[in-house]
Amino acid sequence: MGNDIFSSEALFEAWQIIKTQFPLAIWETIYVTILATVFAILIGLPLGILLVAGEKDGILPLPSWLLQILNVIINLLRSVPFLILMILVFPLTRLIVGTVVGTTASIVPLVIAAFPFVARLAESSIREINPNIIEMAQSTGASPMQIIIKVMIPESVPSLISNATIAFTTILGYSAMSGIIGGGGLGKIAINYGYYRYKYLIMILAVILLIVIVQIFQSIGTYLATKTDKRLKRK
Amino acid sequence: MIEIKNISKRFNTADGIVEALNNVSLSIADGDIFGIIGMSGAGKSTLVRCINMLERPDSGTIEIDGCDIGKLSERKLRTVRRDITMIFQGFNLLMQRNCLKNVCFPLELSGVKKSEAKKKALELLDIVGLRDKAKAYPAQLSGGQQQRVAIARALATNPKVLLCDEATSALDPTTTNSILELIRNINEKLGITVVIITHQMSVVESICKNVAILDGGEVVEQGTVSEVFTHPKSKAAQNLVFPEMESGSAIINKAGDRIIRIVFNGASATETPLIARMAVQKGIEANIAYASTKSINGKVYGSMLLGITGDKEVVKSAIDYLTRTSDVMAQEVENYG
Numbered sequence: 337m338g339n340d341i342f343s344s345e346a347l348f349e350a351w352q353i354i355k356t357q358f359p360l361a362i363w364e365t366i367y368v369t370i371l372a373t374v375f376a377i378l379i380g381l382p383l384g385i386l387l388v389a390g391e392k393d394g395i396l397p398l399p400s401w402l403l404q405i406l407n408v409i410i411n412l413l414r415s416v417p418f419l420i421l422m423i424l425v426f427p428l429t430r431l432i433v434g435t436v437v438g439t440t441a442s443i444v445p446l447v448i449a450a451f452p453f454v455a456r457l458a459e460s461s462i463r464e465i466n467p468n469i470i471e472m473a474q475s476t477g478a479s480p481m482q483i484i485i486k487v488m489i490p491e492s493v494p495s496l497i498s499n500a501t502i503a504f505t506t507i508l509g510y511s512a513m514s515g516i517i518g519g520g521g522l523g524k525i526a527i528n529y530g531y532y533r534y535k536y537l538i539m540i541l542a543v544i545l546l547i548v549i550v551q552i553f554q555s556i557g558t559y560l561a562t563k564t565d566k567r568l569k570r571k
Numbered sequence: 572m573i574e575i576k577n578i579s580k581r582f583n584t585a586d587g588i589v590e591a592l593n594n595v596s597l598s599i600a601d602g603d604i605f606g607i608i609g610m611s612g613a614g615k616s617t618l619v620r621c622i623n624m625l626e627r628p629d630s631g632t633i634e635i636d637g638c639d640i641g642k643l644s645e646r647k648l649r650t651v652r653r654d655i656t657m658i659f660q661g662f663n664l665l666m667q668r669n670c671l672k673n674v675c676f677p678l679e680l681s682g683v684k685k686s687e688a689k690k691k692a693l694e695l696l697d698i699v700g701l702r703d704k705a706k707a708y709p710a711q712l713s714g715g716q717q718q719r720v721a722i723a724r725a726l727a728t729n730p731k732v733l734l735c736d737e738a739t740s741a742l743d744p745t746t747t748n749s750i751l752e753l754i755r756n757i758n759e760k761l762g763i764t765v766v767i768i769t770h771q772m773s774v775v776e777s778i779c780k781n782v783a784i785l786d787g788g789e790v791v792e793q794g795t796v797s798e799v800f801t802h803p804k805s806k807a808a809q810n811l812v813f814p815e816m817e818s819g820s821a822i823i824n825k826a827g828d829r830i831i832r833i834v835f836n837g838a839s840a841t842e843t844p845l846i847a848r849m850a851v852q853k854g855i856e857a858n859i860a861y862a863s864t865k866s867i868n869g870k871v872y873g874s875m876l877l878g879i880t881g882d883k884e885v886v887k888s889a890i891d892y893l894t895r896t897s898d899v900m901a902q903e904v905e906n907y908g
């Protein structure tokens with residue numbers, strides 16, 4: 337590397353690439369990450385709630401074999417490295433999106449990789465709820481569904497928001513990796529220019545942008561989690 | 572009318588089987604304020620949780636107005652629970668909802684319209700004296716205020732029975748008294764039957780009409796409060812009435828003395844102690860056999876045993892004198908020792 341990464345030609349070339357490719361790449365990164373997070377939450381949140389509610393002394397006891405199977409699936413999916421998982425879900429991706437390359441196609445493996453993680457995060461949020469509150473709801477005549485919708489979820493909103501932020505930033509990291517199999521975004525730029533063509537400046541810039549995006553979303557998440565938490569005394 | 576008939580409940584724990592309730596039978600009349608008192612682990616919470624079937628007894632039945640609620644489906648049971656509401660030691664408010672929304676909670680569950688629920692909730696907050704806190708969140712309230720909100724919530728579905736599991740145990744004596752006062756008002760004005768679970772004598776003495784003493788999962792004594800507390804027969808009852816017996820400290824008492832038990836429940840502390848004043852004004856000499864009182868914010872709480880030499884008449888005039896002071900209760904006790 338040395339000084340030549342800052343030579344005037346290198347800088348000029350970098351500027352051209354930034355102008356032409358970065359806006360789209362940033363947009364793709366954010367769009368893929370948000371969509372993947374939303375889908376992962378849609379699957380992971382109910383699953384996480386089920387893991388708590390379905391326990392033997394939970395509000396909606398499930399057969400223990402079913403609970404066991406859910407746990408095994410989650411653990412299995414969580415232990416497969418993301419790169420390999422991407423390849424493994426090719427058939428599923430083709431079924432859903434029609435192709436396995438491209439930005440939209442990368443959402444499928446991201447969701448498959450992220451929903452078990454989200455389920456565990458949701459599980460831990462739901463477990464934080466004071467069991468006496470659940471008992472209160474039962475003694476008030478709440479049905480299991482009412483307990484989930486009116487007590488479990490609303491009472492753990494701040495914790496769920498923090499955990500959604502963690503999920504988002506983790507998925508962002510995965511999405512950068514999906515550049516390898518043709519997913520778009522900043523990850524693709526970093527790999528294409530930095531790894532394949534030794535344009536380190538571009539790679540560094542792409543990484544810095546990823547860091548900035550993580551910082552921004554983390555700050556928003558933390559702000560929302562604090563703001564929604566009514567347990568914090570405010571005058 | 573709540574009829575508890577021969578209920579037993581065991582738990583399998585890591586340390587073996589715990590017999591939490593053993594053949595417990597009680598009947599609680601409509602409009603009563605019924606106390607269930609016992610030491611920690613006696614089975615009080617288990618018993619009260621059986622009354623609304625949060626805990627299903629292994630055997631025995633619970634009948635509410637003649638209906639065996641153990642036979643009801645979960646769905647029916649949920650409707651019955653609107654008639655038998657509960658307040659708790661830890662208040663158990665929904666922390667992410669404001670007070671108004673907390674009181675609306677049971678109404679939401681039963682599908683009452685939003686506007687109606689809100690109207691009802693505001694009325695109830697008025698009853699418990701917290702209308703101005705409708706928009707406040709539980710974390711912004713004191714313990715006593717939180718319990719008031721919980722009471723308002725418990726009243727939302729117009730219940731027939733209010734179960735209170737250690738509802739005042741987390742509160743200081745002054746707040747405890749104000750909450751008990753509120754519960755008494757509710758019982759009188761709304762005619763709601765109240766079941767009070769506690770380990771505190773003073774709570775039973777100041778509010779309950781009838782009491783059952785639970786010990787090791789069994790009802791060892793029951794009757795009216797004055798009957799049980801003046802003639803404690805069982806060891807457990809004596810331990811509760813004479814806490815000093817348990818601690819094993821000796822009681823200074825002359826043989827042949829009659830014993831009066833005094834309970835201070837927030838009586839104003841005066842410069843001249845009550846007993847000294849009695850000696851001066853009534854000429855009744857009392858020997859303090861036991862005293863465990865504390866003064867909080869200029870108010871006295873606790874109990875005392877007085878030994879008095881003399882006949883029934885002397886004792887009667889002593890009791891008359893003592894009870895003239897407000898928030899002081901006095902009774903002659905027998906079977907002591």
Ligand SMILES: Nc1ncnc2c1ncn2[C@@H]1O[C@H](COP(=O)(O)OP(=O)(O)OP(=O)(O)O)[C@@H](O)[C@H]1O
Binds near residue numbers: 589
């Ligand atoms: N779910 C449970 N599983 C196992 N054991 C239990 C359970 N609930 C209660 N017990 C046991 O049953 C006994 C009675 O408990 P319970 O909570 O009814 O007592 P309590 O009188 O309410 O005591 P405290 O004043 O401490 O609240 C105790 O020995 C307790 O350990």
Ligand SMILES: [Mg+2]
Binds near residue numbers: 615616617
């Ligand atoms: Mg208890």
